[in-house]
Amino acid sequence: MKVLDGLDAEEFDRLMEQFIDREDPDAMSFEALDEAARRQLAEIVTAQVEITGTIRGGQIVFEQPSDAPILAHGNQLVIGGLHLVVKLRSETTS
Amino acid sequence: MRDLEQTGIEMTPHDPQTERFARYDLYVPRLGYGDVKTSVYFLDEFTTDAPAADFYVTRLYSTRSRAYQRVVFVTDRGWANLWSEKRAPQEVVASSFADAAAYFPQVSRVQLGHFTWIVVEYEKWKQILLQWQQESKP
Numbered sequence: 001m002k003v004l005d006g007l008d009a010e011e012f013d014r015l016m017e018q019f020i021d022r023e024d025p026d027a028m029s030f031e032a033l034d035e036a037a038r039r040q041l042a043e044i045v046t047a048q049v050e051i052t053g054t055i056r057g058g059q060i061v062f063e064q065p066s067d068a069p070i071l072a073h074g075n076q077l078v079i080g081g082l083h084l085v086v087k088l089r090s091e092t093t094s
Numbered sequence: 095m096r097d098l099e100q101t102g103i104e105m106t107p108h109d110p111q112t113e114r115f116a117r118y119d120l121y122v123p124r125l126g127y128g129d130v131k132t133s134v135y136f137l138d139e140f141t142t143d144a145p146a147a148d149f150y151v152t153r154l155y156s157t158r159s160r161a162y163q164r165v166v167f168v169t170d171r172g173w174a175n176l177w178s179e180k181r182a183p184q185e186v187v188a189s190s191f192a193d194a195a196a197y198f199p200q201v202s203r204v205q206l207g208h209f210t211w212i213v214v215e216y217e218k219w220k221q222i223l224l225q226w227q228q229e230s231k232p
Contacts (some may be wrong), residue, residue: 028154028155028193029154029155029157030154030155030156030157030191030193030194030195031157031191031192033137033154033191033192034190034191034192035192037137037139037140037141037191037206038206039206040137040138040140040141041140041141041206044141044207045207078203079142081143084102
């Protein structure tokens, strides 16, 4: 019987792989990862943030929300890598 | 790490002696910083705007083959760095994390909301890197 010191690097790696395959309590399947990632994404997407704005001179002016990572500036909102410019137009056109 | 070194892939492993708290396990030129994970505790990285690493090497269980498979998740940014005008991008198939293993050795692109991940079988990933590095040598 070999002790660990007597193993070469390749044998040691192979034994570790076998051990991990057999014992790893964190093992996850492709399907489980898919489900977990989608669930996590859904939680992010359903997070609700309220933003208040006032109409001034025919344009909306947003107030800076205090509880969300959103930057408000006039009629513009910066959310992560997304830069939104909100433009209003009158319902009746001449 | 040893496996990558034996394959001949150019990379810089993180040295725990000098960089005890480094956030990455290795650096591969052009591809970027990578982490080797023995579990999927990095799940949060899949839905963040700014993943901490450019790629993650891990191992998942495939119910189809009933075996563990080494797999690499690459950010679309890291993946794009491998290609240029002189080197056409590797073809990818649109897939999901659940189905990616069924397409191996083909490379999958997984869209999660507005996040894009490239899923590559480990051996295929090594092959792509090695080829790229050999072609890039002057």
